[in-house]
Amino acid sequence: MSTWRDNLTVETMNKERANPPFDIEAMAVANHGGAHNLQIKRNVQLEVERDPTFFNDDIYDLTKAELRERTYIKMPYLFNWLSNENLNDFQSRLAVVATVDPGFWTRFGVHLGLFTNAIRSGATANQFNYWIQQGMLSARSFYGCFGMTELAHGSNVAGVETTATFDENTDEFIIHTPNLGATKWWIGGAAHSATHCAVFAQLIVKGKSYGTKTFIVPLRDTRTFGLLPGVNIGDIGKKMGRDGIDNGYIQFTNVRIPRAFMLMRYTQVTREGEVFEPPLAQLTYGALLTGRTMMVADSSNSAKKALTIALRYAAVRRQFKSDPKNEFETQLLDYPIHQRRLIPLLAQAVGFGFVGYELNRMLNETNEKIESLEPGDEELEATIELLKATHASSAGLKAFCTWATLETIETCRQSLGGHGYSSYAGLANLGQDFAVHCTWEGDNTILALQSGRALIAAYLEIKSGKKQGPALNYLNNLEQSLSAKCKSTDELLTFEGIKTAFANASAHAVKRAGEMYEGLMKSGVNRETAYEQCSHSRFVAASIHTSGFIFNQFVSAVEHEKESDNGVKKALATLCTLYGLWQIEEKASFFFRGGYLSPDQLDFVSETVTRLCAEVRTFAIPLVDSFMFSDFVINSPFGRYDGNVYREYMAMIQRNNPQTRPHPYLEKLVKPLLHRPPNLESTHEQIDIDEEIAEILEERKAEGTA
Amino acid sequence: MSTWRDNLTVETMNKERANPPFDIEAMAVANHGGAHNLQIKRNVQLEVERDPTFFNDDIYDLTKAELRERTYIKMPYLFNWLSNENLNDFQSRLAVVATVDPGFWTRFGVHLGLFTNAIRSGATANQFNYWIQQGMLSARSFYGCFGMTELAHGSNVAGVETTATFDENTDEFIIHTPNLGATKWWIGGAAHSATHCAVFAQLIVKGKSYGTKTFIVPLRDTRTFGLLPGVNIGDIGKKMGRDGIDNGYIQFTNVRIPRAFMLMRYTQVTREGEVFEPPLAQLTYGALLTGRTMMVADSSNSAKKALTIALRYAAVRRQFKSDPKNEFETQLLDYPIHQRRLIPLLAQAVGFGFVGYELNRMLNETNEKIESLEPGDEELEATIELLKATHASSAGLKAFCTWATLETIETCRQSLGGHGYSSYAGLANLGQDFAVHCTWEGDNTILALQSGRALIAAYLEIKSGKKQGPALNYLNNLEQSLSAKCKSTDELLTFEGIKTAFANASAHAVKRAGEMYEGLMKSGVNRETAYEQCSHSRFVAASIHTSGFIFNQFVSAVEHEKESDNGVKKALATLCTLYGLWQIEEKASFFFRGGYLSPDQLDFVSETVTRLCAEVRTFAIPLVDSFMFSDFVINSPFGRYDGNVYREYMAMIQRNNPQTRPHPYLEKLVKPLLHRPPNLESTHEQIDIDEEIAEILEERKAEGTA
Structure with a gap:
């Protein structure tokens, strides 16, 4: 009867890695924006695992006071590297540290990212030098x-x-x-x-x-x-x-x-x-953009960390049998509904990674242009346009990537069943640490509305004949986008077809927001009120536009991946198609509303999403392996590389909750409750007050006082 | 320039209550399933506020060890009432305690709800008496x-x-x-x-x-x-x-x-x-049903608690001006996008309340029938049908109500901006405590699939001529449901019109799942595999069916509310319409796919949702007042009745983080970092090793050893 075998989870995990359809190292390079970044990640992970100030086995049991002290002792680590490596590498190091200890990353980042950057961007040369002499950079x-x-x-x-x-x-x-x-x-x-x-x-x-x-x-x-x-x-x-x-x-x-x-x-x-x-x-x-860019990158990294835990556990956790003849219960990962829960999120997390690299590139380009700008410069208008575009894209991306990632982490947490509620699974803390990304450096709702506002502005410019940048090409070809129709479901299996679908849906959403805004302006309200009154439409337009933007960046990353027999490009293409179709399904009403899809075509989209989930499932474990998180950084028994989940879970619980500890309130509270005597009331004899009252009243009557 | 006035938030809150369109007490009675329940809630809230074992000002700062002890000292409170009031009232008391301290409610509930009920339902009479004699009921x-x-x-x-x-x-x-x-x-x-x-x-x-x-x-x-x-x-x-x-x-x-x-x-x-x-x-x-029913009721209560905090804060928090001529910045609650974020959730929470009462009624009816059943009873088949129906409804409701509530709490938390991330706002803890509802006593995904499975079974029965109960009337009239079409947008403003829309969308979703299942069975796979392979369709069908079920129950509650000039029925009707149309908008693709809505009609739905949000906004504060949570139970400065948010927030922070505490690691860590000497490396003189190497090699060459 028993299906338990002590090493079954490990054997199962090994099987998952038997035949990866791509070279894992090459996939890791692709997912890290190059071999150099990957090497930095490996270095940092090795360093922190060996550095006692990063000890994290007990991290889920620390009180606030303990956690603050534990965080501070890591400071020398980063200040040492800050003065011993170039800034680009240090930035890559920080991105890794963010996945190891988000609180530490932020605490350090307030000094270096916010304070120092405020001075860097706002001080004169003499002022900057003065603060450096005061010890600003080294924190002396x-x-x-x-x-x-x-x-x-x-x-x-x-x-x-x-x-x-x-x-x-x-x-x-x-x-x-x-x-x-x-x-x-x-x-x-x-x-x-x-x-x-x-x-x-x-x-x-x-x-x-x-x-x-x-x-x-x-x-x-x-x-x-x-x-x-x-x-x-x-x-x-x-x-x-x-x-x-x-x-x-x-x-x-x-x-x-x-x-x-x-x-x-x-x-x-x-x-x-x-x-x-x-x-x-x-x-x-320009200074605001840095934080947003880091948050998009952190979205991808945090989602990948959560998915590493959820997918590795789904590979080794077994529950129910679909056929009594099977030797073991079914792996969760083999259930189509479990694939549906996690695998589109896997495609999304990979896509967010590429968007993060692209946004970083845009940010650097913008910053360089701004730095070199002089008053009266001919480049001024072009730079302002570039800044506006980067600003609008980064606002929407920050909002929707952080929201989607918070949801990803929570979905991963729930996918562990009850164990997801244990702090030692790591996902509760990951979500609680991540959640603030949705609020700080621009509340997501406000940023989404800013992005929607930029879309309305672009729509009005298009109507007055001014062309937009490449991210808004669908508005440049407005009529074509609006009238696009899916002619055959085959189109939905091509990047071009999915791009056209997003162009159609986005164009309709932007047009609707733009027309609503124009109508309000004509009704005589002021500009701010007009924007407020169409805020829901702005929000919706930003949402669908951003999905399309992410899809397009994902496609571009796939297309830039060089042809090779290492299998990477093909797997990424599958993930990219899955992301696009899943987003169409999730936001299907826009694709109906814009006229692009018919009901039958939507059914085809749904079936294809299910089919692609099953396809990606076959390489899901090698794919999360390529995210290259060490067990130390994952810090969750459920996300262990070797799949030895239960033994390590029990060991971690026992290390952090020693059984020999005395019962903390046995004498004070438990025994007094268990050993309390029967309720007093039942032993009271009733006082027969009514007979006495009758006597008293009788007496008074006799006395004539009643 | 300054818009700050110390009592502005209080004045603003008073204004919100100046002209409620309904009698708040009558609305409270409606929201609590009767005056008796409301009275119990008031009693319990008063008792716990005065009982020192329920002291909660410091609750957000307690460590796990402290919290466990704090929880246990509340035990005598419930054991006292357990032996001193009737079971129905005690159940109502427990529902209130669940909103005061969810952990305590569960800890007590494991003994009384799970353990005692296991014995009650599974023991013979002699066994039951034995365990009572052992002290089971009184925990002696x-x-x-x-x-x-x-x-x-x-x-x-x-x-x-x-x-x-x-x-x-x-x-x-x-x-x-x-x-x-x-x-x-x-x-x-x-x-x-x-x-x-x-x-x-x-x-x-x-x-x-x-x-x-x-x-x-x-x-x-x-x-x-x-x-x-x-x-x-x-x-x-x-x-x-x-x-x-x-x-x-x-x-x-x-x-x-x-x-x-x-x-x-x-x-x-x-x-x-x-x-x-x-x-x-x-x-x-049957035993499983109790927990689910309590969780649906708790969903409504927890959502109402979260919304009390979010909406009261939105009423007094001001940010930006849409017109520079305005005296003060705009109340968050006056922003259409803020209304869109919170007010549909308010309608939903009210609806969940009515569903909770109905589910409780179904549960009691089912339990009574089961208790009175004897083997061979004629009622057997009818009872099994009733049990099946209650089981399927409660499975879907538990899943989708708890998910929606977890999302509600998180949306409320984010709607507070940065302050939502402070533990003292109460919403982070509320969400963390609530989250387990999505997993225990039946993982939500599995329950949703069970509900979907019941829908497929019902569909197959319909096809073979067997009528279904009232909750599945849309399947009884299958062809009519499938072909329904919205003839005029006026229909969408009536309960009947919205019901028909749900009937159409649900019928199509169930039919699609059913056909997929039949196709799989015909292909020769076994039943479990067939159900697995169509699990996504099952899930989707359960989701839309459950929304429709909730809407229908909401309508029925509105219709049962008696005609009166107290304004309650009208306000509830508005909330009910808002809930229905918002759900149509949220799940719009189903209403397109089923052919019920055209794109223009969907735009009408969206515009109506926005309009109804603005209408409900005018009585949002009186409505949350009718939820009748005391400030003690809310335990969040942002949800205070009087609106005196900032003064109380500061006071709570200062009480729990005394400023006179010494810096905990100043000497140990902070000063050593700030006062560390310059890096050693820069003071090292370089060792000129290369000249020496050259000499050594020269010597060796001379010796002929190189």
Whole structure:
């Protein structure tokens, strides 16, 4: 009767790897954007596995306080590499660290990514050098935090209420928190780490307000770490995830800083209180793009990590038999519904990876152009167009990739059945750490609407004859896109056919949003109100446009993969087709609405998705192997390379919950409950009050007092 | 410039309540399934708020160990009421407790709901009395746990591998865990609380296996709480949520129990080792229904709790201005996209409430019929049909209601922006506690497939002329349903029109699944394989059928609400229409595919959803007020009744993260990093090794050794 065999899971896992249809190393290179990145990943994974500061066997049982300390002890690791390798490699290293310990990555990133970049992009040359001399880059006597968000102001940077008032008498700014809502909030590093803060505040000179600027405000004495006068910092405590970060709040009460501590590359304030505003305000937004790009890359990596766990477990977990004659129960991965749950997400995660590399390329191109730009430059308009396009694409991609990944992680978690609810499976924490990506550096809903707004703007430009960039080609050929129709289901098996389907669906969604906006404008409301009133249509247009954008990038990556007999290109092509068709199925109503698909054709799409899932299932394990996460980084018994799931799960549970520990509240609580005497009530004799009442009343009556 | 006013949020909240279009008390009665339930809720909320064992201000900061102890001290509260009120009222009390402390509810429920019910349904009269005498009901010298799940066997109850072998010599069963995979796992109460376990094990008599039966196995000495011989229990540690429950694993090594400890109401084993199997095996499944019904009710309650927080915050949070002339920034709740995010979910949560009451009614009816049934009864077939219908409906409802609620909670959490990531907002924990509903007592995917399987079976019965119950009326009128078409958009504003739309979409989805199944059977595969191969279609059919079922129940609740000038019926009707149309929009491809809707009609549906969201927005705050959660139960500054969000948020943060605490690792870690000396490398003088090498080689050459 028993189907248990101690090494069955390991044997099963070995079989999954017996005949991969592609060279796993070559697939790994493709999935990592090149052999160099892959090598960095291997180096970093090996280093952290051996470095005791990265010990993570007990990580799921650490309290918030323990986690914060554990996170801080990893700091020297990154500061050492920061001063010993080139910046590109260091960025690749950071991407790996993000998958090892997302909280650590962020805690470090607040100093290096947010604070240092704020200075890099906003300081003059002298100011930049000054802060380097203060120890900014090496974090010697210096640790930065980023004071943008306020308690009552998140996304609305222009609306922050902290003030920076110029005092002409002393040549200083007075940094002040005027009310509770203006308290700086969520400031990573504020509670335990930071000595300085890049404070976003309203610049006020001679009673006039000039909008939000950035000021470097010392928070603590760099020797004693004591708070400086007027600075009040508190810990904002427990969070959903990333508890390794010491987020805090900061209130400033008339804190004075030298005038030169305002970052003056764009806006200048002279000794006399003259204010000079920048000619190219919109170019300062380039800084926002870095975070988004990293989040798209992190989406792919986090989804791949989750899928490694879910798919490896699905390969070795057995449940039920479809035929009593079978020797063993069926592998979960062989159930079509389990394939349907996980395998489209696998294709998506691979696609997100390619989109991440492309977005990174766009970001670097944009940044280079911006850096080299001078006022009056001929390239100015072209650069602004490029920035706008990168901005719109990255906004939509950040929103929809992070949402899709959060869903992927949760689907993976649930696919483990009950074990997904155990912290030791790793997926609960992965999701809790990841979730914040949907909110920070631009709330996803707001970013999706920004992307939709850019689509409406593009639609209006098209109508007035202005061509759009390659990502919006379907709008350049608007009539053709709108009237496209699937002539035969064969088309749906080609990249061109699926591209046309997205062009049709996207064009209709953008047109509908654009027409709604135009109608509202004609009705006489102002522009902001018009955009607000068509926000649902904007959102929907951004959603379908972004799916199409991702599909197109995926196709382009497949097409750039060189012809070879290593099997990589063919497998990627299958994944790409699966992603495209699955997205059509998921968003089928758009493809009906645009007239591209008939009901029968949709059935064909569904059947093909099911068929492709079964095809990808045959190489699902070699594919997740090519994601090249070490067991140490996966840190989940369910995602182990060797498939020895149950023995390791039990061992991990026992290591972290020693059986010899005494029962913590046996004497205090358990025994008193179990051994409590019977309820008192049942032993009470009833007091017969009614007879007495009758007597009392009788007496009173007799006395004449009643 | 500043828009901050200390009491603006409170003033704003007051305005939201100025003109409710319905009587809030009457709406509360409707939402609680009657005045009696509402009164119980008020009583319980008042009791727990005053009871120090329910203190919850610090709950988000408790460690797992602290939470377990905190949970256990609440036990006397429920055991007191269990013996002092009628069971119906006690059930209503439990539903409230579930929203106050889900972990406590479950921990208590394992003893009372799972263990006691297992005995109630499976024991003979003498056995039942015996266990009552042992203290089962009052938990005196007794605390039960439920040993069904095994490490390698979750949903497949028939496949558990623990054995119960009858020893004729001693008249005992030997309970044994034959291998690691058969370890009882996830057993709530095992680690710290339980004295006895209801163990699911394979009954083996004279070498023959009779399938899975239930055995009561003592685990611990009820006086000392020491483990009994052969019983090995460990703690399975940290979980995603509900850490107040002490889940454990149990391994039995040849543990002997008297023969009478096997529950023998259905299957009997005599002293001589004769085994008598039950005539009505399928009726034992009734026990599974209770948990599902409670989870549907809990879905509604948890969604309402989350929405209370999200909508009250959306009412007072302001961000951006659509018109610079406005005095204040715009309330989030006034943004159409924010309405779109939250208000359909509000309608859904109200609908789930009514479905919960209906499912509870079906459950009671079914249980009464089963209890009164005798072998050979004429009612047998009708009862089995009723059980099947309740089973199929409850399976689909449990799956789709818990999924939708998990999504609701996460959407609410994200709608708070950054603050949703703070534990003190309450939504992260709510989601983490809730998530397990999607897995336990039947994994959602498996339950959805069961529901789909029942739909295929019904379809085949219809084709062979057998009528179905009222929930499947659309199959009884199959041709009519399949060919239905929306003749005018006016129809979509009526309950009948929306019902017809669901009938059309569901009929097509069920037909497609049914035909696919028939095709597979004709191809010669066995039944299980055929069901597996069409599992995606089954899933899809169950999804659309369940939406339609919920809509129909919602309509029926609205129609049963009595005519009155209290405004309740009208508001509920609006919510019901919104729910129906929003579901059509969400699942639009089914309504296209079935031919019911044209593209223009879908646009009408979308526009109507947007319009109805705006309408419900006007009474959203009075509606969440009618959910009648006390501030104590909400336990989130963002969901406070008075709207005084920021002051209370800051106060809660400061209470739980005292500023006077010393920096925990300043001397140990922070100062050593900040004050570390410059890198050593830069002070090293280079060793000029190359000149020496040249000399050495020269020498060797001279010696003739090179």
